[in-house]
Amino acid sequence: MNKFYADVYELAALIPEGKVAAYGQIASMLGNPLAARQVGYAMNAAPENLHLPCHRVVNKKGEMLPGSAFGGVEAQKKRLKQEGVIFHDNGCIDMKKSMWRPEFTFR
DNA sequence: CCCCTGACTAATA
DNA sequence: GTATTAGCCAGGG
Numbered sequence: 001m002n003k004f005y006a007d008v009y010e011l012a013a014l015i016p017e018g019k020v021a022a023y024g025q026i027a028s029m030l031g032n033p034l035a036a037r038q039v040g041y042a043m044n045a046a047p048e049n050l051h052l053p054c055h056r057v058v059n060k061k062g063e064m065l066p067g068s069a070f071g072g073v074e075a076q077k078k079r080l081k082q083e084g085v086i087f088h089d090n091g092c093i094d095m096k097k098s099m100w101r102p103e104f105t106f107r
Numbered sequence: 108c109c110c111c112t113g114a115c116t117a118a119t120a
Numbered sequence: 121g122t123a124t125t126a127g128c129c130a131g132g133g
């Protein structure tokens with residue numbers, strides 16, 4: 001497993017409930033603000049044995065991956081909302097309040 | 108070994 | 121405001 005994937009998985013596993021992280025955000029933490037694509041790709045390839053909260057990792061729009069979200073986008077939203085994530089009326093996550101910002105992380 | 112594709116983002120027109 | 125382009129890394133053909 002390459003370091004990139006390892007970092008992505010490790011970081012993703014640290015996402016607390018009620019918070020969400022953007023691909024670009026994670027990528028920035030890894031030192032590659034432009035590698036958001038690979039972060040998503042890593043998530044896609046993420047083994048389920050790691051139990052990564054990939055449903056808490058969303059794009060900048062604040063939505064889960066359309067077409068790739070488990071069970072459907074709305075189901076995901078409902079689940080996240082249940083965990084404490086704030087949503088806008090338009091259905092997008094309130095990144096301003098629900099974005100994961102760990103102080104112990106760099107960025 | 109080379110080329111294409113892929114859960115994205117930010118900048119520019 | 122939306123549409124287009126470039127950049128990242130890894131895996132598959």
